[in-house]
Amino acid sequence: MTETTKPLSHKKIGVAVIYNDAGLILIDRRPDKGLLGGLWEFPGGKIEPGETVEECIKREIKEEIDIEIEVGENLINLDHTYSDFKVTLYVHICRYLRGEPKPIECQEIRWVSLEEIEQFTFPEANTKIIEMLKSR
Numbered sequence: 057m058t059e060t061t062k063p064l065s066h067k068k069i070g071v072a073v074i075y076n077d078a079g080l081i082l083i084d085r086r087p088d089k090g091l092l093g094g095l096w097e098f099p100g101g102k103i104e105p106g107e108t109v110e111e112c113i114k115r116e117i118k119e120e121i122d123i124e125i126e127v128g129e130n131l132i133n134l135d136h137t138y139s140d141f142k143v144t145l146y147v148h149i150c151r152y153l154r155g156e157p158k159p160i161e162c163q164e165i166r167w168v169s170l171e172e173i174e175q176f177t178f179p180e181a182n183t184k185i186i187e188m189l190k191s192r
């Protein structure tokens with residue numbers, strides 16, 4: 057018997073952990089329909105050809121949430137394999153600058169503390185990110 061295995065698609069994603077001046081972190085809830093539907097995430101999206109991670113993060117946050125941020129240090133880069141695709145998440149710590157957050161591509165946005173974040177369900181790949189944030 058011959059097994060044909062299609063290579064998994066591999067997405068490279070810039071991810072923002074955005075802190076405001078009160079020390080809260082911005083999270084958003086993915087649409088119910090589609091991939092990882094209804095789960096909470098840190099805002100971000102696909103890195104386009106020719107773009108740096110920092111440029112990607114700034115652009116995605118403007119497009120998806122309509123706020124301005126300062127992209128700071130790299131927290132972690134991590135690979136994760138879901139059942140039918142792979143991701144590499146390039147995660148940066150960011151600072152909220154200005155603008156009223158708007159749920160343009162998500163269903164809900166919240167500012168939460170690191171203690172509260174436990175109560176929200178994130179994709180599997182995020183476990184490590186949250187662990188890293190707690191150990192800082």
Ligand SMILES: Nc1nc2c([nH]c(=O)n2[C@H]2C[C@H](O)[C@@H](COP(=O)(O)OP(=O)(O)OP(=O)(O)O)O2)c(=O)[nH]1
Pocket residue numbers: 067069070071091092096097098099100101102143145179180181182
């Ligand atoms: N932005 C973000 N994406 C995350 C996190 N954790 C995690 O596993 N991901 C995954 C989910 C998605 O597959 C991918 C983000 O890509 P995306 O939301 O821009 O695009 P997508 O794959 O949902 O949609 P598509 O354009 O491929 O149809 O990274 C996270 O905390 N933030």
Ligand SMILES: [Mg+2]
Pocket residue numbers: 099100101102120
């Ligand atoms: Mg996205």
